[in-house]
Amino acid sequence: ALQLKGRDFLGLVDYHPDEIRYLLDLAIELKRKQKSGEIYQPLKGKSLGMIFEKSSTRTRISFEVGMYQLGGQALFLSKNDIQMGRGETIRDTAQTMSRYLDGIIIRTFGHRNVVELARSATVPVINALSDQSHPCQALADYQTILEKKGKLEGLKIAYIGDGNNMVHSLMIGASKLGMHFASASPEGYEPDAEQVRLAREFANEFGGKVDILRDAREAAEGADVIYTDVWASMGFEEEQKERERAFKDYQVNEQLAGHAKGDYLFMHCLPAHRGEEVSEGVIDGPHSVVFDEAENRLHAQKAIMAAIM
Ligand code: CP
Ligand code: NVA
Numbered sequence: 001a002l003q004l005k006g007r008d009f010l011g012l013v014d015y016h017p018d019e020i021r022y023l024l025d026l027a028i029e030l031k032r033k034q035k036s037g038e039i040y041q042p043l044k045g046k047s048l049g050m051i052f053e054k055s056s057t058r059t060r061i062s063f064e065v066g067m068y069q070l071g072g073q074a075l076f077l078s079k080n081d082i083q084m085g086r087g088e089t090i091r092d093t094a095q096t097m098s099r100y101l102d103g104i105i106i107r108t109f110g111h112r113n114v115v116e117l118a119r120s121a122t123v124p125v126i127n128a129l130s131d132q133s134h135p136c137q138a139l140a141d142y143q144t145i146l147e148k149k150g151k152l153e154g155l156k157i158a159y160i161g162d163g164n165n166m167v168h169s170l171m172i173g174a175s176k177l178g179m180h181f182a183s184a185s186p187e188g189y190e191p192d193a194e195q196v197r198l199a200r201e202f203a204n205e206f207g208g209k210v211d212i213l214r215d216a217r218e219a220a221e222g223a224d225v226i227y228t229d230v231w232a233s234m235g236f237e238e239e240q241k242e243r244e245r246a247f248k249d250y251q252v253n254e255q256l257a258g259h260a261k262g263d264y265l266f267m268h269c270l271p272a273h274r275g276e277e278v279s280e281g282v283i284d285g286p287h288s289v290v291f292d293e294a295e296n297r298l299h300a301q302k303a304i305m306a307a308i309m
Helices: 017-035 058-069 090-098 111-120 135-149 165-176 193-206 216-220 237-246 290-308
Strands: 047-052 073-078 103-107 125-127 156-160 180-184 209-213 225-228 265-268
Touching (some): 017 290, 047 058, 058 103, 090 103, 090 111, 103 111, 125 135, 125 290, 156 165, 156 216, 165 180, 165 193, 165 209, 180 216, 193 209, 209 216, 265 290
Parallel strands (some): 047 073, 103 125, 156 180, 156 225
16 A cells, blocks of 8 residues: 655655556546535645745645645745744744644745755645756646546657756656656756656666757657746746747747647646747647646645645
8 A cells, every 4th residue: 555644745756656646546536526516625624834935826826725625724825924034944944833734835946945844844745846846747747648648658758948847857757657758958958967867767667768858859759748848947037038049949839849749738837938938829729738737736736635644
């Protein structure tokens, strides 16, 4: 039997493929329950604290609503409104919060903050985006692909663009789920070498494949899914201009998508910059599933919370 109660959810890196598949199945089941109006409240009386150091539309709303639907309540704690913003340590914050709450999510810059919070808290901690990874988004994305394609194993997912938190979580997930992952990034913007090393290790063990490429067309060739993300993530806004130059050959548009399979899916975690990393025609076109991904954040995170809290 799987042991998920009490676990943190800091990255897919810590989860066995069987556990990831269990969460995906649970997400699909919770989606079905919710759509059919069935009440399911395993977290009645429980509270979730949500620490945000960066902006959010999807993550905040989906966790808050998800917790409510599961019978519990969620508290939005913007970093600057709690004492952490005035220098109270993460350790003291974690120990204090653990006396009130049944789970904590954190969106922050340095991934070490997430790790530190998890180490000091006595309740489960969920990574709601760090500079290293965004595992909740990746789980919702694999749920979306599974729903649309009926399987994951053997599919090719091409990620075009910045080697950021998103690519890391997608790559680790793909490598554990037996998928072929290919990324294309300009020089200086490749995925983190340690994350690539880990993904290759998992791919070897679980039958996936990881290609880190330069050429966007080569990555997109024969892909079942084309994924992209903004060129300048939160915290990198001042690099916008130089990044626009570096990434000019990395737009996902109709021409690039022409290299993918005829029934490819276009995916993006959102928010998107139309006309930069993706053309309007592609993101608003018939292959795009970006709002299904956004919706699945709700169901996937309900699965995580129901499983670990
Ligand atoms: N995709 C995502 O995490 O969106 P938000 O930044 O709006 O939460
Ligand atoms: N890579 C983006 C994802 C936003 C959901 C960022 O970190 O800003």
